[in-house]
Amino acid sequence: MIKRELDEKxxxxLKEKMDEGLLPQWVITDPDIYELEKEKIFAKSWQFLAHETELKEAGSYVTRWMVNDPILLVKNxxxxxxxxxxxxxxRGTQLCTADRGNKKTFTCPYHGWSYNLDGDLVGIVAGNKVYGEEMCKKEWGLREVPRVExxxxxxxxCLDPEAESLEDYLGEMKWxxxxxxxxxxxxMEVIGLPQRWVAKANWKSxxxxxxxxxxxxxxxxxxxVEMGISLKIRFMLGMDTKLL
Structure with missing residues (x-):
């Protein structure tokens, strides 16, 4: 109840400031705002993960992120x-640490549990001795992202199983x-590994x-501009070169 009251406050x-035409700077740095964004935005929005050409054949995989959640994309x-x-x-250990690859099964480096391309648990090291015959492997498959389009x-x-379709979500952005x-x-085709930079900045910036x-x-x-490599951009933006 206390958290809900703080969130509503x-x-x-924020609404009062935006009604005045202002965006307060604390929105960019407030950790409580970020927690709200993860719950109300990223938990319900479609997020770009990869391109189909990165997964050309059965067993191909790439590793990505959805906010703080590591994601494994696989072609079965x-x-x-x-x-x-x-x-x-x-025990939650990350299965794959490489950016991409091709595997028939994914084996946990901690205790050796293994999963097939459909996310099913197919192997447990010394399973009969440790967990007994009654353990149901079907209940321990990989946790699937509910919507992929x-x-x-x-x-x-998208982490929300009830979310609108991707095409509806994209709307006029499809053009x-x-x-x-x-x-x-x-x-189009993706060539090579993704290039990544880590910056200490808020996603809204x-x-x-x-x-x-x-x-x-x-x-x-x-x-x-000073190096003369953005001449066309100056004209496209209608900028007066004399002022620069």
């Missing part, structure tokens, strides 16, 4: 793409995906920076 404070023998928590159901080769996952990814009949803040370009990216 935070949301009300039926050519279906499955997504599981990259976590052994025994693709659009233009892009694979998304941009069609324009970027539907240029040829063969589609990144989203705003790329989606709604061209104002920062003249200052943050001034060096590209």
């Amino acid at each position: 935070l949301i009300q404070q 023998r039926k050519e279906e793409i499955k997504a599981y928590l990259n976590s052994c159901t025994h 693709s659009y233009r080769g892009m694979i998304f996952g 941009y995906f069609d324009m970027m990814l539907g240029r040829g009949d063969g589609g 990144t989203a705003e920076n790329f989606a709604a803040d061209p104002y920062h370009v003249q200052t943050t990216h001034r060096s590209t």
Whole structure:
């Protein structure tokens, strides 16, 4: 009850500021706001995971993240793409630490439990002696991401089994995906491993920076103008080069 009251108070404070046309800076750094976002946004939203060309054949897998949850994406023998928590159901150890690979089974490096491409528990080291004959393996399969759908080769996952379809969720954004990814009949292909950077920043800052803040370009990216490598961008943005 106390947590709910605190959550409602935070949301009300934020609403009052936004009604004034303001976004308070504490929204970016407040840990309670972030916990609310994980519950009310990321637990219910579709999140991009991978591209279909990264999983070309049965046994192919890649490892990704959904906020703090490690995810294992696999193509099974039926050519279906499955997504599981990259976590052994025994003691929670991460099954795969590599970015990608190809396996017939996934074996936990801690106690040796193994799972097939459909997430079924198929092997337990000394299982009969440790757990007895009555243990039901079907109850200990990998925990599956409830919703996995693709659009233009892009694979998304959602933790909410009752969420709207991916196409409905994307809405008018599909037009941009069609324009970027539907240029040829063969589609697009991912080459090489993903490049990752870790930055101490809030996700909202990144989203705003790329989606709604061209104002920062003249200052943050001034060096590209001075080096003469962003001439076309200046004209596209309608910027006066004399001012730069």
